[in-house]
Amino acid sequence: MAEFELLEGLSPDERRQFLAACTPRRFRRRDIVCHEGDPGDCVHLILAGRLLVRVTTPLGHAATLTMLGPGEMFGEQALLSPEARRTATIVAVTDAETLTLNRVQLERLRREYPQVERFLTTSLAAQVRRLSAAVLEALYLPVETRVLRRLADLAARYGDGGGAPTVIQLTQEDLASMAGTTRATANKVLRELEDQGVVRLGRGSLTVLDRARLAKRAR
Structure with a gap:
């Protein structure tokens, strides 16, 4: 099974119990996992497959930002606020499998395991660095x-x-x-x-x- 940074620091038994409580989802190639603007009600842990992250430009065109694969996750930003919406559309480019984690489960993890909170903070900071690097590349490379x-x-x-x-x-x-x-x-x-x-x-x-x-x- 894919390894997830989110669950690092949990004991093997805790990790198994946590993953067993998640809901498995399967997607076929070209399926839309979620749409930009949808309510952010769960985070997806990717077990298998490849998914593309797409956003809508100011001119109304679809732009592909990146590709995600096993061991990665998406949707954590939307879970940090009850009013948050999906910031991107996720499309399966191959058959894919995920485990979904709802807001209640994530909040419980954040309360019980400080390393989860640290991971979320580190993850958001890394996204800011990647976006900054992408802007510099677009301007100067x-x-x-x-x-x-x-x-x-x-x-x-x-x-x-x-x-x-x-x-x-x-x-x-x-x-x-x-x-x-x-x-x-x-x-x-x-x-x-x-x-x-x-x-x-x-x-x-x-x-x-x-x-x-x-x-x-x-x-």
């Missing part, structure tokens, strides 16, 4: 570098830790959105990487064949 960095980040996060090819269920349009550019620009960068044997392009997926070379190019 060439667009080609941003595309390379987003792809390298995904390959590092979801690879097997070795040298095996990493298949990322992601469209070129989604990758372009993460990098803050157009699909045409992302496609140009990807075609060059394909010619160099670094990636292989597929329908709705990207396979990273050489993570080391990609990481070097993304610096």
